[in-house]
Amino acid sequence: MPELPWIFTRLDLRALVDILSVALIFYWLLWVAQGTRAAQLIRGLVILLGAVIGAANLFQLVALNWLLSVTLPALIVAIPIVFQPELRRALERLGHTGAWLRSPLSTSNQEAELSHAIEEITRASAQLARLRYGALIVIERETGLQDYADRGIPLDATLTRQLLINVFFPNSPLHDGAVIVRGNRIIAAGCVLPLSDNVAIESQLGTRHRAGIGITEESDAVAVIVSEETGQISVAANGRLYRNLDPERLRRILRSLLRLERQATGMRLRERARQRPRLAEGGQGEQVAEDSARTPTQVG
Numbered sequence: 001m002p003e004l005p006w007i008f009t010r011l012d013l014r015a016l017v018d019i020l021s022v023a024l025i026f027y028w029l030l031w032v033a034q035g036t037r038a039a040q041l042i043r044g045l046v047i048l049l050g051a052v053i054g055a056a057n058l059f060q061l062v063a064l065n066w067l068l069s070v071t072l073p074a075l076i077v078a079i080p081i082v083f084q085p086e087l088r089r090a091l092e093r094l095g096h097t098g099a100w101l102r103s104p105l106s107t108s109n110q111e112a113e114l115s116h117a118i119e120e121i122t123r124a125s126a127q128l129a130r131l132r133y134g135a136l137i138v139i140e141r142e143t144g145l146q147d148y149a150d151r152g153i154p155l156d157a158t159l160t161r162q163l164l165i166n167v168f169f170p171n172s173p174l175h176d177g178a179v180i181v182r183g184n185r186i187i188a189a190g191c192v193l194p195l196s197d198n199v200a201i202e203s204q205l206g207t208r209h210r211a212g213i214g215i216t217e218e219s220d221a222v223a224v225i226v227s228e229e230t231g232q233i234s235v236a237a238n239g240r241l242y243r244n245l246d247p248e249r250l251r252r253i254l255r256s257l258l259r260l261e262r263q264a265t266g267m268r269l270r271e272r273a274r275q276r277p278r279l280a281e282g283g284q285g286e287q288v289a290e291d292s293a294r295t296p297t298q299v300g
């Protein structure tokens with residue numbers, strides 16, 4: 001029998017767990033970075049380092065090797081600074097234990113509120129798009145957006161589509177800036193958001209879209225953007241833009257991004273399981289419609 005390469009002779013369970021952990025960390029980091037500014041930076045960094053390290057070793061370039069040995073430690077310090085928003089988002093996602101700790105009652109209340117908010121935002125966006133009123137609606141999730149709300153005009157009003165349309169009515173005192181939604185309430189309007197400096201964003205997209213993407217780079221919020229110029233509806237989440245949505249797709253994307261689709265499907269399945277014995281007794285079968293929890297496709 002041929003002898004195994006030496007590396008396999010040292011492979012035990014502990015080494016496998018070790019390799020798997022490192023692979024999972026890299027997979028998670030790349031997943032978080034995917035489609036964001038960080039992905040381009042990582043690609044650029046890998047190409048640059050690959051070329052420089054390759055050239056230095058291949059041609060035994062002493063000065064380049066010295067430069068590498070001096071700059072690499074500095075690069076390790078620089079990485080958390082350069083990737084600060086992505087790392088913060090990744091750690092925040094990791095720390096979102098709130099959903100597991102909430103009581104079922106408060107969860108179902110929040111779900112009802114969120115469902116109502118999605119419906120109102122969808123209908124308002126459709127109408128705003130028809131009227132060609134520009135709009136920027138930010139839905140707060142786990143990351144608090146109070147800082148941004150404090151810099152806007154406080155409202156604390158029940159979220160209704162009529163109010164949203166009123167806010168974004170051209171030349172109204174509140175139409176400039178973003179509306180921030182928490183649960184089923186509009187907490188503030190006229191909020192100034194951070195602009196994304198992602199170079200991959202199409203140049204014809206202006207500051208409204210950049211602000212919508214920017215806030216989702218800084219937090220786990222979801223932003224709905226209605227273009228004044230084209231009447232197109234877009235959604236930004238995790239630094240990505242999903243463009244040219246019709247109301248039905250907007251509703252689905254929001255439900256999917258805000259995790260309602262999966263919860264709703266889960267609730268329907270649980271309900272179905274509870275009903276099954278009764279249905280079997282009656283000899284009647286009932287089909288429970290299940291929406292597919294499609295992940296939105298990235299367009300921008």
Ligand SMILES: Nc1ncnc2c1ncn2[C@@H]1O[C@H](COP(=O)(O)OP(=O)(O)OP(=O)(O)O)[C@@H](O)[C@H]1O
Pocket residue numbers: 134135136175176177178191192193194195204205206207208209210211226227228229230
């Ligand atoms: N930092 C910001 N935070 C919140 N809203 C902003 C910010 N910057 C700009 N806006 C909003 O965007 C509007 C300007 O939009 P602009 O035309 O530059 O962007 P756009 O992405 O091309 O949108 P549209 O397609 O609607 O024209 C401003 O009037 C303001 O309401």
